Amino acid sequence: MHPPEYMTPEPRSISLEKSQDSRDGILKAGIGLFARRGFHETSMSEVAREAKVSKALIFWHFKTKEELFLAVLNRLLEPYFIDFAEEVGILDERAQLRKLVQSYLLFIRDNAASVRFFLGQLLHGEKVPEELATQVMKLYDAYRELMIGIVRRAQDKNLCSRDIAPEAAAGFMVSALNGSLIGFLFTTGGTTDELDRAVTMLEEWLFRDPAPRSAEGGKAVA
Amino acid sequence: MHPPEYMTPEPRSISLEKSQDSRDGILKAGIGLFARRGFHETSMSEVAREAKVSKALIFWHFKTKEELFLAVLNRLLEPYFIDFAEEVGILDERAQLRKLVQSYLLFIRDNAASVRFFLGQLLHGEKVPEELATQVMKLYDAYRELMIGIVRRAQDKNLCSRDIAPEAAAGFMVSALNGSLIGFLFTTGGTTDELDRAVTMLEEWLFRDPAPRSAEGGKAVA
DNA sequence: CCAGTCGCTAACCTACCGGTCAATGAGCAC
DNA sequence: GTGCTCATTGACCGGTAGGTTAGCGACTGG
Numbered sequence: 325m326h327p328p329e330y331m332t333p334e335p336r337s338i339s340l341e342k343s344q345d346s347r348d349g350i351l352k353a354g355i356g357l358f359a360r361r362g363f364h365e366t367s368m369s370e371v372a373r374e375a376k377v378s379k380a381l382i383f384w385h386f387k388t389k390e391e392l393f394l395a396v397l398n399r400l401l402e403p404y405f406i407d408f409a410e411e412v413g414i415l416d417e418r419a420q421l422r423k424l425v426q427s428y429l430l431f432i433r434d435n436a437a438s439v440r441f442f443l444g445q446l447l448h449g450e451k452v453p454e455e456l457a458t459q460v461m462k463l464y465d466a467y468r469e470l471m472i473g474i475v476r477r478a479q480d481k482n483l484c485s486r487d488i489a490p491e492a493a494a495g496f497m498v499s500a501l502n503g504s505l506i507g508f509l510f511t512t513g514g515t516t517d518e519l520d521r522a523v524t525m526l527e528e529w530l531f532r533d534p535a536p537r538s539a540e541g542g543k544a545v546a
Numbered sequence: 547m548h549p550p551e552y553m554t555p556e557p558r559s560i561s562l563e564k565s566q567d568s569r570d571g572i573l574k575a576g577i578g579l580f581a582r583r584g585f586h587e588t589s590m591s592e593v594a595r596e597a598k599v600s601k602a603l604i605f606w607h608f609k610t611k612e613e614l615f616l617a618v619l620n621r622l623l624e625p626y627f628i629d630f631a632e633e634v635g636i637l638d639e640r641a642q643l644r645k646l647v648q649s650y651l652l653f654i655r656d657n658a659a660s661v662r663f664f665l666g667q668l669l670h671g672e673k674v675p676e677e678l679a680t681q682v683m684k685l686y687d688a689y690r691e692l693m694i695g696i697v698r699r700a701q702d703k704n705l706c707s708r709d710i711a712p713e714a715a716a717g718f719m720v721s722a723l724n725g726s727l728i729g730f731l732f733t734t735g736g737t738t739d740e741l742d743r744a745v746t747m748l749e750e751w752l753f754r755d756p757a758p759r760s761a762e763g764g765k766a767v768a
Numbered sequence: 769c770c771a772g773t774c775g776c777t778a779a780c781c782t783a784c785c786g787g788t789c790a791a792t793g794a795g796c797a798c
Numbered sequence: 799g800t801g802c803t804c805a806t807t808g809a810c811c812g813g814t815a816g817g818t819t820a821g822c823g824a825c826t827g828g
Contacts, residue, residue, distance in 0.1 A: 343805060362670055364586035368786065378807050383787060385805095444669035447662050447731065448584055461732075488747070495729075495740065496747050500718070503725025507717075509669065510683075518717065525710070525718050529751055565775060590816065600777045605817060774825080781818075788811075796802085 347385045349375045354396040359441040363393055397445075397456050400438045403431075404463055408470055417478035418531055424470055425501065425523050432505055433516060440509050468498050475530065484531045497526050569607045571597045576618040581663040585615055619667075619678050622660045625653075626685055630692055639700035640753055646692055647723065647745050654727055655738060662731050690720050697752065706753045719748050 353374035357366040368389055372379040386392040408424060415423065432439060442460070445452050471494035478484045504522040511518075575596035579588040590611055594601040608614040630646060637645065654661060664682070667674050693716035700706045726744035733740075 346805080362586070364584070367784080369784080379786090380788080380808080381806055389786065440669050443728075444666045447666035447669065447728075492743055492747070496722070496726075496744060499725035499729050499740075499744060500722040501725065502728055503721035503723060504718075506665075506669075506724055506728060507721050518721075521714055522718055522721060525714070532754060568775075589814080591814085601816090602778080602818080603776055606776070611816065770828095772826085775823095777820105777822080779819090779821105781816105783815085783817105785814075786812100789809090790807105791809105792805105792807080794803105794805085796804100798800085798802105 346377055350377060350382050350385060351395060351399055354392050355399060358393060358396050359437055403435060406466055417474050417483050420474050421530060422527060428501055429519050468494050471497060500526055568599055568603060572604050572607060573617060573621055576614050577621060580615060580618050581659050616675060625657060639696050639705050642696050643752060644749060650723055651741050690716050693719060722748055
């Protein structure tokens with residue numbers, strides 16, 4: 325079996341290093357081409373040309389085109405994670421919401437290309453191998469779960485209306501964010517103003533009437 | 547020049563009728579295959595097989611594969627229009643909003659496949675020939691314009707808060723709808739419950755505090 | 769009845785696709 | 799040096815893609 329199934333933690337020799345380099349170069353080229361043109365529009369010869377290696381080498385590193393594509397998707401998904409756990413306890417729920425939402429926006433801004441690619445691929449169906457699709461879905465659910473937590477805590481502290489279930493409220497907010505997202509993805513050179521507007525609107529929406537019966541008026545954060 | 551550039555309003559002969567029939571059959575097959583598998587995954591031979599004609603006939607009707615694809619997109623867009631003008635005057639703004647939103651949902655429900663296809667294609671870029679993209683955008687803008695009108699009238703009648711500009715409110719609501727839409731598109735066998743929930747939420751959101759200073763409490767529609 | 773067009777097809781063409789393979793150079797162990 | 803494995807390549811293969819062409823039967827106009 326020629327291709328190394330798993331890389332050793334530290335490179336043992338120059339050859340292995342070079343091997344990893346070429347593999348990375350191929351992956352890099354694949355990322356660019358697949359994201360720009362999609363799976364079927366991209367040929368292995370193009371990837372080879374872009375990576376400046378022979379086509380055969382690609383098939384030495386990756387058994388099939390699908391395997392390369394899978395590796396590309398995996399690498400694209402690497403930055404998809406949530407780093408929200410820290411320093412959140414000291415913020416009130418309103419600030420927590422703002423922070424969570426902004427982390428969403430920041431992520432979108434930084435990964436617009438791959439998000440667009442991945443979303444298109446998911447919509448198109450079939451070419452995303454379940455495993456990755458569920459991975460994305462899990463991430464999505466985790467995000468919504470964070471938001472549910474915020475809403476629940478805000479309701480407990482009577483910071484916002486208790487009329488709607490936290491799950492429904494969070495689901496709605498995430499949907500609204502997604503909607504703004506696709507609006508953003510379609511304005512190619514676009515500003516993030518629309519996104520920012522959605523953020524403040526969601527904030528106002530969630531914290532619109534804090535105390536249904538209590539007489540104490542809440543101090544609004546400017 | 548073999549292929550008829552434009553069809554005559556009424557078929558002059560049996561031959562022309564048959565020609566239109568076969569053309570329609572090809573288009574129909576193309577719609578199914580392109581929508582199910584995308585542009586590059588679909589071969590002309592497949593279309594020919596599905597339409598039960600020879601491949602050459604397709605190239606007789608449509609000069610290239612791109613031209614067939616374009617015709618398919620055009621036909622897919624045919625049901626994309628807004629029939630909202632009628633009988634709207636007699637409804638109050640709340641009911642108007644509900645009706646407008648429901649027409650959106652209904653449309654999505656009926657055209658889920660083609661919406662998914664078109665959205666994926668737009669996200670993927672490149673394969674949608676500007677002309678059609680702007681057509682869709684115009685439709686989108688028209689819809690938002692309708693919503694802006696509703697919000698503005700509701701504000702004039704003091705039915706809802708005047709804190710936000712109608713454009714911003716409408717934009718937000720359309721975004722929220724779009725977000726719910728993609729949520730719906732991803733749940734394959736999915737229910738429309740999530741969509742319906744978003745609808746009521748948007749309604750509650752827009753008409754949350756009708757009279758900022760007036761003492762008269764509004765009667766809520768159950 | 770005959771010429772011409774229309775609708776249509778089988779067979780064909782070229783280019784390129786994903787994928788294979790034999791060969792080869794470079795580093796490493798002995 | 800002599801092997802040995804690893805990384806890499808150019809040449810090649812069968813299959814299929816989009817597209818072309820020569821021609822055939824069925825109508826149509828004169």
